[in-house]
Amino acid sequence: MASEMSLHHYGKPLVCTYSGGKDSDVILELFKRSEIPFEVHNSHTTADAPQTVQHIRKVFRALEMQGIPCEIEKPTYKGKRTSMWELIPQKLMPPTRLVRYCCSVLKETGCKNRYIGTGVRWDESIARSDRGEFERLGKTKKETEKFDAVMLMNDNTASRRMTELCMRKNKMVVNPIIDWTHTDVWEYIHSEHIETCELYKMGYDRVGCIGCPMMGKKRWKEFADFPKYKSLYIHAFERMLKERNKRGKESKWETGEEVFSWWMGNDDIPGQMFLDEICGDEN
Numbered sequence: 001m002a003s004e005m006s007l008h009h010y011g012k013p014l015v016c017t018y019s020g021g022k023d024s025d026v027i028l029e030l031f032k033r034s035e036i037p038f039e040v041h042n043s044h045t046t047a048d049a050p051q052t053v054q055h056i057r058k059v060f061r062a063l064e065m066q067g068i069p070c071e072i073e074k075p076t077y078k079g080k081r082t083s084m085w086e087l088i089p090q091k092l093m094p095p096t097r098l099v100r101y102c103c104s105v106l107k108e109t110g111c112k113n114r115y116i117g118t119g120v121r122w123d124e125s126i127a128r129s130d131r132g133e134f135e136r137l138g139k140t141k142k143e144t145e146k147f148d149a150v151m152l153m154n155d156n157t158a159s160r161r162m163t164e165l166c167m168r169k170n171k172m173v174v175n176p177i178i179d180w181t182h183t184d185v186w187e188y189i190h191s192e193h194i195e196t197c198e199l200y201k202m203g204y205d206r207v208g209c210i211g212c213p214m215m216g217k218k219r220w221k222e223f224a225d226f227p228k229y230k231s232l233y234i235h236a237f238e239r240m241l242k243e244r245n246k247r248g249k250e251s252k253w254e255t256g257e258e259v260f261s262w263w264m265g266n267d268d269i270p271g272q273m274f275l276d277e278i279c280g281d282e283n
């Protein structure tokens, strides 16, 4: 039905959004078996582990061989190519669980005016107090708007639905495995012999940006396995402090290491008030 609506409403095939994780591999398989016309889209976050990037490239090579159109979109910010490490100094603050500006710029890109399919599932739902469907990123409505606050397409909140409409991007969304459990996903992967990212064999239960603030203490393992990413964050935090200093903004840290240590302990947003006060980039 989503495919028919996509062709009718947008005049284009449904898009399978693909992140390289197990849920993406499952929906991709479902797309292939459904025998509908479709395209595949990946947003290159720049903070994915090398294993994830390799898995995406391998899957996309195979799709191309089968004649399925696929695209890896590189992120841009204010008209220029960007990355997690460029974005942090520009935004004057690290990404946090409440202020996930990186998702809007690095992950929620592309597919405007399209009907997309995602691998969002209720079982992965992350309890977010009473904030409901929309992220509340500022203390006031104006501040919240300032952060371009919207529900992110890769959010797994309990308020997600099988089909959704994003008015802002004129995007329709179908979540075909929304009610699949973790066990359902792995049983399907094993029974259908679907190849998944190497990270799952390394003890990871999730594939995504290394150091994602949503992952809390799991980030310690990520940084132990991928120390280069820790250095990249620390250097980005150092450049962020320099930029803050240049713009005359107060900071409670002196080094990138100090920011990193605060950021890693930021389990439940103590210090968020400080960030609300200091956040400087209006866009």
Ligand code: SF4
Binding pocket: 045, 047, 095, 100, 102, 103, 104, 106, 107, 208, 209, 211, 212, 213, 214
């Ligand atoms: S680090 Fe987390 S919040 Fe930021 S882009 Fe990656 S998944 Fe989104």
